[in-house]
Every structure is written in C-alpha cells, then in structure tokens.
Amino acid sequence: MNALLDSLLELIRRTSTEIPDDVHTxxxxxxxxxxxxxxAESAMKIIDQNIALAKxxxxxxxxxxxxxxxxxxxxxxxDQIAFSEAARDAVKLATKKGYLRQNSVDSITGKNDGTxxxxxxxxxxxxxxxxxxxxxxxxxxxGGCENVGAQYSLPNxxxxxxxxxxxxxxxxxxxxxxxQGKGCGPGILGVCIGGDRATGYEYxxxxxxxxxxxxxxxxxxxxxxxxxxxxxxxxxxGPMGFGGHTxxxxxxxxxxxxxxxxxFVSISYMCWAFRRQGATLGAQGEIQNxxx
Numbered sequence: 001m002n003a004l005l006d007s008l009l010e011l012i013r014r015t016s017t018e019i020p021d022d023v024h025t026x027x028x029x030x031x032x033x034x035x036x037x038x039x040a041e042s043a044m045k046i047i048d049q050n051i052a053l054a055k056x057x058x059x060x061x062x063x064x065x066x067x068x069x070x071x072x073x074x075x076x077x078x079d080q081i082a083f084s085e086a087a088r089d090a091v092k093l094a095t096k097k098g099y100l101r102q103n104s105v106d107s108i109t110g111k112n113d114g115t116x117x118x119x120x121x122x123x124x125x126x127x128x129x130x131x132x133x134x135x136x137x138x139x140x141x142x143g144g145c146e147n148v149g150a151q152y153s154l155p156n157x158x159x160x161x162x163x164x165x166x167x168x169x170x171x172x173x174x175x176x177x178x179x180q181g182k183g184c185g186p187g188i189l190g191v192c193i194g195g196d197r198a199t200g201y202e203y204x205x206x207x208x209x210x211x212x213x214x215x216x217x218x219x220x221x222x223x224x225x226x227x228x229x230x231x232x233x234x235x236x237x238g239p240m241g242f243g244g245h246t247x248x249x250x251x252x253x254x255x256x257x258x259x260x261x262x263x264f265v266s267i268s269y270m271c272w273a274f275r276r277q278g279a280t281l282g283a284q285g286e287i288q289n290x291x292x
Contacts, residue, residue: 004285008090015277020292030246040244066140068122137278145271148179181241184271195256200266207252
C-alpha cells in the first residue's frame with residue numbers, strides 16, 4: 001500500500017506541475033502561428049515560460065489546482081475501497097507538500113479544512129476490465145474553465161440548430177463564442193453528443209483523456225473535430241481573449257446513445273493548463289510506465 005500511495009503522490013505532483021508533451025507541442029505550434037509583436041504572441045510566450053518554471057521548480061502550473069478527478073481502469077478483484085483510501089491519503093499529502101492548493105471548500109459554509117478531501121473531492125471513476133493491467137489517469141480541472149462548460153438541448157431555435165451534426169457544430173461554436181475571454185484560453189474542448197444531462201457532461205470530460213494529436217476513428221466526428229478547431233481559430237478570440245489565431249488547441253468528441261425525446265450536446269472546456277497524466281501500476285502499486 002505504501003508503493004500505491006507513493007505512486008499516486010507522484011502522479012499528482014507530475015500532473016500539477018508538468019504539461020504533457022502532446023499539449024506542450026500544441027502550445028509551441030500555436031506560438032509560432034501568432035503574429036510577431038502582438039499581445040497574442042506575448043500571452044503565448046508567458047504561458048510557455050510559466051510551463052518551464054513550474055516544471056523546473058516542481059510547483060503547480062496554476063494557483064487553481066482544480067477538481068481532482070481520477071479515472072481507474074482496473075482488473076477484476078481490485079479492492080476499490082482500499083484504492084480510494086490511498087487516493088485520499090495521497091491528496092492530503094500532496095496538499096501538505098504544496099503540489100495542490102488548499103482549494104476545496106464546504107459548499108454551504110465555505111469553510112476550508114486545508115486537506116482537499118471531502119464530499120466529492122477527490123472524484124474517482126472505476127472501470128473494471130478483464131485485462132490484468134491497472135492504469136490510473138488524473139485530470140486536474142480548474143474552476144475558471146469549468147465555469148464556461150455548456151450543455152445544449154437540440155433543436156435550438158435561437159441557434160437554428162437541428163438534431164444533426166450541423167446542429168451540434170452550431171452549439172459547440174456558440175459555446176466557444178460564449179467563453180471568449182474566459183476560461184484561460186487557448187482551450188481544449190471535450191464534447192459528448194447524446195446521453196442524459198449527467199452522463200453527457202461526465203463523458204465529455206472523458207474525452208479530455210485523449211491525446212491532442214490523435215484522430216477520431218469515426219470519419220464524420222474526425223471531420224467535425226478538425227472543423228471546430230479551424231473555425232474557432234478564425235474567430236479572432238485568441239489567447240486569453242486578446243485576439244489572434246489560437247482560440248482552441250483541440251476538440252475531442254464522443255457519442256452516447258440517447259432517448260428519442262432528448263438530444264443533448266455537452267461541452268467541457270479545458271484551459272491551456274491542461275493537467276492530465278496517467279500511469280500503469282504494477283502488482284504492488286508501483287509505477288511501471290507513464291501514459292502521456
């Protein structure tokens with residue numbers, strides 16, 4: 001169990017202080033696209049400097065270390081209670097060490113006990129499979145980007161959005177427009193088409209576990225993902241809403257079945273500080289390899 005605690009602590013540290021390579025590559029590419037001498041270029045330079053400082057000092061990339069969301073793909077027989085206890089202990093220790101900011105508060109009283117542990121924190125999603133591997137992925141999702149998430153029910157008369165992929169496109173682009181200047185762009189979108197209100201939002205966040213440089217196996221969804229990014233980057237919103245060519249770094253779309261009466265499009269927005277990491281663990285909980 002000590003090995004598991006140590007592994008989860010290191011997962012939290014690395015997630016909080018280091019941007020994954022696929023995200024950093026996208027940020028560097030966007031920096032090259034911005035016009036020299038503009039505020040947009042300056043904003044991207046500051047972002048890149050922030051990434052380097054956080055990694056070198058092993059300090060959080062952002063003062064809002066966000067909601068703590070674990071995704072655990074586990075073999076049959078894993079003691080989920082023991083794993084959850086280890087995760088909570090790791091969160092407490094990571095907070096004490098400064099890898100996480102003390103920013104989980106009681107929703108009624110506003111009190112903060114300084115541990116980041118309480119009802120709904122951390123969040124753990126367990127998914128059993130018949131394979132022997134145990135993998136754990138972690139997303140730290142800040143409040144600013146969480147605030148600009150959106151959910152649409154189609155058809156939407158105002159947007160002239162029907163129950164089809166073009167209607168989904170209109171809804172997603174409207175979410176980008178509504179978020180401009182907020183959520184610490186350039187952002188990354190996780191989208192779910194279908195589901196109910198709760199599962200749609202949850203599945204949209206799961207899309208953020210995909211690498212930015214992957215491609216959707218569905219040709220239709222792949223085309224929509226690329227179109228959303230290209231169109232958004234022509235809107236002139238840019239980094240932090242300062243204008244420029246980089247409004248989005250990526251869009252990832254998933255689909256769930258829905259009821260005939262409902263057609264939801266759920267959008268989770270992630271800020272440029274895309275804190276997502278994962279690892280495969282051994283039988284004693286030791287880290288065997290990193291996933292991103």
